[in-house]
Amino acid sequence: MEIPSQYLDRAVGQFAQLPGIGHKTAMRLVLHLLKRDKQDVDAFADSLHELVANVRYCRVCHNVCDGDICTICATAARDHATICVVESIQDVMAIEATQQYNGVYHVLGGVISPMDGIGPQDLEIQSLVDRIAAGGIKEVILALSPTMEGDTTDFYIFRKLADYRDTAITTIARGVAQNDQLHYTDEATLGRSILDRKPFTTKY
Amino acid sequence: MEIPSQYLDRAVGQFAQLPGIGHKTAMRLVLHLLKRDKQDVDAFADSLHELVANVRYCRVCHNVCDGDICTICATAARDHATICVVESIQDVMAIEATQQYNGVYHVLGGVISPMDGIGPQDLEIQSLVDRIAAGGIKEVILALSPTMEGDTTDFYIFRKLADYRDTAITTIARGVAQNDQLHYTDEATLGRSILDRKPFTTKY
Numbered sequence: 153m154e155i156p157s158q159y160l161d162r163a164v165g166q167f168a169q170l171p172g173i174g175h176k177t178a179m180r181l182v183l184h185l186l187k188r189d190k191q192d193v194d195a196f197a198d199s200l201h202e203l204v205a206n207v208r209y210c211r212v213c214h215n216v217c218d219g220d221i222c223t224i225c226a227t228a229a230r231d232h233a234t235i236c237v238v239e240s241i242q243d244v245m246a247i248e249a250t251q252q253y254n255g256v257y258h259v260l261g262g263v264i265s266p267m268d269g270i271g272p273q274d275l276e277i278q279s280l281v282d283r284i285a286a287g288g289i290k291e292v293i294l295a296l297s298p299t300m301e302g303d304t305t306d307f308y309i310f311r312k313l314a315d316y317r318d319t320a321i322t323t324i325a326r327g328v329a330q331n332d333q334l335h336y337t338d339e340a341t342l343g344r345s346i347l348d349r350k351p352f353t354t355k356y
Numbered sequence: 357m358e359i360p361s362q363y364l365d366r367a368v369g370q371f372a373q374l375p376g377i378g379h380k381t382a383m384r385l386v387l388h389l390l391k392r393d394k395q396d397v398d399a400f401a402d403s404l405h406e407l408v409a410n411v412r413y414c415r416v417c418h419n420v421c422d423g424d425i426c427t428i429c430a431t432a433a434r435d436h437a438t439i440c441v442v443e444s445i446q447d448v449m450a451i452e453a454t455q456q457y458n459g460v461y462h463v464l465g466g467v468i469s470p471m472d473g474i475g476p477q478d479l480e481i482q483s484l485v486d487r488i489a490a491g492g493i494k495e496v497i498l499a500l501s502p503t504m505e506g507d508t509t510d511f512y513i514f515r516k517l518a519d520y521r522d523t524a525i526t527t528i529a530r531g532v533a534q535n536d537q538l539h540y541t542d543e544a545t546l547g548r549s550i551l552d553r554k555p556f557t558t559k560y
Contacts, residue, residue, distance in 0.1 A: 155449065156427055157420045163407040166400045170385050181374050182407065183445060186420070190408045196370040197404035200389065203367040204397040207390065216361045216390070223360055241387060245359070 155179075160186075212283070214259040214276050216241050224248075224256055231255040233290040237280060237309065239263050239297060247295065255293070258283065263301040264308055272308055280309065284316050294323045359383075364390075416487070418463040418480050420445045428452075428460055435459040437494040441484060441513065443467050443501060451499065459497070462487065467505040468512055476512055484513065488520045498527045 155161040160182060167178035185193050209215070210222035213235075217223065224230060224244070234255030238244055244257050260275045283289065292313060296302035310321055327345035328337050337345075359365040364386060371382035389397050413419065414426035417439075421427065428434060428448075438459030442448055448461050464479045487493065496517060500506035514525055531549035532541050541549075 156445075157411050157422050159403075159407045159411045159422065160420055163403045166403045169400075171388050172381070172384075177376070179446065179449075180376075184375050185404065185407065186411065193404055193408040196373075197401040199363075199367045199370045200397055200401035200404075203363045203386065203389065204394045207361050207363045216364055218361050218363065241360075242383065245383075 209259075213257045214261060214279070215244050215257055229254075233288055234293065235280070235283065235289055235291070236293045236295050238295050239302070243295065255291075260296075260305070263296055263299075263305040265301045275305075277309060277312065281312050284313055284319050287318075289316075289319045291320045291322060294321065298326050413463075417461045418465060418483070419448050419461055433458075437492055438497065439484075439487065439493055439495070440497045440499050442499050443506070447499065459495075464500075464509070467500055467503075467509040469505045479509075481513060481516065485516050488517055488523050491522075493520075493523045495524045495526060498525065502530050 155164065163182045163185070164175065164178045167173055167181050168175050170178075173181070185196070206218065208217055208219065210217045210225055211220055212225045213222060215222040215224060225232075231254050235258050236247065236253060236255055237258045237260060238247065239260055239262060241259060244259060247253050247257075258276065258280050260277065260280070262270050262275055264270060264272055264275065280292075284292065292309075294306045294309060296305055306323060313319060313321055325348070326341070327348060328334060328341060334342070359368065367386045367389070368379065368382045371377055371385050372379050374382075377385070389400070410422065412421055412423065414421045414429055415424055416429045417426060419426040419428060429436075435458050439462050440451060440457060440459055441462045441464060442451065443464055443466060445463060448463060451457050451461075462480065462484050464481065464484070466474050466479050468474060468476055468479065484496075488496065496513075498510045498513060500509055510527060517523060517525055529552070530545065531552060532538060532545060538546070
């Protein structure tokens with residue numbers, strides 16, 4: 153499909169580089185922008201310029217933020233002795249949305265994945281060890297995805313933190329998902345949920 | 357879900373305004389951009405600035421172009437006595453991709469749709485009439501979508517051009533789609549394809 157304008161072509165090419173957006177969708181998005189007011193599109197473009205110019209990462213937990221330290225690390229009311237280790241910023245937002253956690257975070261920036269050439273040195277693992285080594289951390293909660301890469305990273309961190317005996321290392325519970333049909337749950341998950349069974353309680 | 361950076365928040369909000377992109381997808385796209393090099397994202401933003409600053413519409417057919425007249429209208433080898441009337445720029449590109457048409461186009465910029473408050477005066481219909489009135493046009497092919505709005509617009513244009521008896525008015529063929537299963541074709545299309553049957557030929 154020949155595009156009759158180099159400016160159109162270039163904008164479509166840029167959109168098509170985004171994950172999950174093909175050439176046709178990119179064209180639809182750009183033609184939508186062409187119908188919008190010029191200042192709307194300029195505001196869109198400016199928001200991207202400002203994003204990459206201004207966004208920063210928290211010095212402590214590597215969450216995204218506007219200043220030196222993120223709002224979570226800066227909140228004195230939170231439990232700074234509990235660190236939840238997550239893969240990405242999205243995971244911080246997902247856990248925050250549950251309103252079940254009052255500790256602080258540590259964003260690794262990925263998981264160990266030899267297939268993708270990502271090793272421990274590419275992740276914020278050393279800075280996690282440094283936080284524990286500085287003392288005062290009671291618990292580290294490993295909240296990585298239950299995939300092979302996530303499990304590998306869990307194990308790597310577990311070994312790295314083995315010397316700090318004052319710090320408990322826990323992982324988030326794995327089992328059948330809330331509201332899932334039991335007979336649709338895969339065998340690995342269902343098997344694990346039986347092995348990890350716990351005393352019945354009515355308190356939640 | 358609270359977003360920990362106003363710059364992130366703003367960029368996500370801008371993406372979420374695009375058609376078919378919800379808040380979660382917008383977040384995924386912006387976090388993808390954050391992982392890219394700063395100059396890549398700046399190039400993305402610049403492509404949008406340049407798009408709205410520089411893109412123009414052909415003075416003759418209202419197709420998108422970089423100059424005063426689009427490349428199709430400027431090509432002497434094309435049949436300038438045949439005008440194909442389409443709804444949008446995408447339709448021009450779709451018909452060009454078939455490589456079955458050598459005439460020129462007229463982009464209406466939409467179809468008559470009272471529900472959306474779009475009347476004939478909002479479309480490039482008068483400029484189409486002016487092109488026919490200027491003389492030398494042998495055929496006008498109506499290639500609008502076979503929807504109620506498209507049909508209404510077809511009929512409106514047909515009435516507007518009724519006085520120009522030297523210009524034939526045709527519509528693109530409607531019938532069963534190539535490679536479709538006949539028993540899955542809807543009744544209206546199948547019925548139409550029987551009414552509009554034509555002598556069998558092996559020449560294509």
